[in-house]
Amino acid sequence: MALQIARRFLQIHTADEVFTTTFRNPTNRLFSPTDRSYSSSSSDLIRATLFPDDGIGPEIATSVKHIFNAAEEPIEWEEHFVGTEVDPRTQSFVT
Numbered sequence: 348m349a350l351q352i353a354r355r356f357l358q359i360h361t362a363d364e365v366f367t368t369t370f371r372n373p374t375n376r377l378f379s380p381t382d383r384s385y386s387s388s389s390s391d392l393i394r395a396t397l398f399p400d401d402g403i404g405p406e407i408a409t410s411v412k413h414i415f416n417a418a419e420e421p422i423e424w425e426e427h428f429v430g431t432e433v434d435p436r437t438q439s440f441v442t
Contacts, residue, residue, distance in 0.1 A: 354418065393422045398441075400429050 399408030408426075415422050428442045436442070 352418065392423060394425060395421065395422055396425045396427060398427055398429060 395407050397411070399405045412424060429440055430442060431440070433440060434442045
């Protein structure tokens with residue numbers, strides 16, 4: 348998913364444009380809400396499943412959600428958790 352967003356972004360913006368805009372004039376927002384030609388329209392809602400679980404999972408999952416939120420990507424997160432016992436609602440280890 349991140350690769351698709353990066354490809355869309357790079358189709359519109361050259362590397363020179365990205366670095367010039369970001370580093371020479373930091374007040375000029377590259378991800379301007381008014382210039383969304385490189386992004387999905389609001390009707391292109393992306394539904395993504397997220398498993399914020401053990402290890403580095405919770406921290407990474409939170410960061411991923413923040414990144415996509417900052418990029419103003421229309422994502423609907425469906426979070427599931429993996430347990431150590433079978434969940435009677437789903438009849439599996441995944442809730």
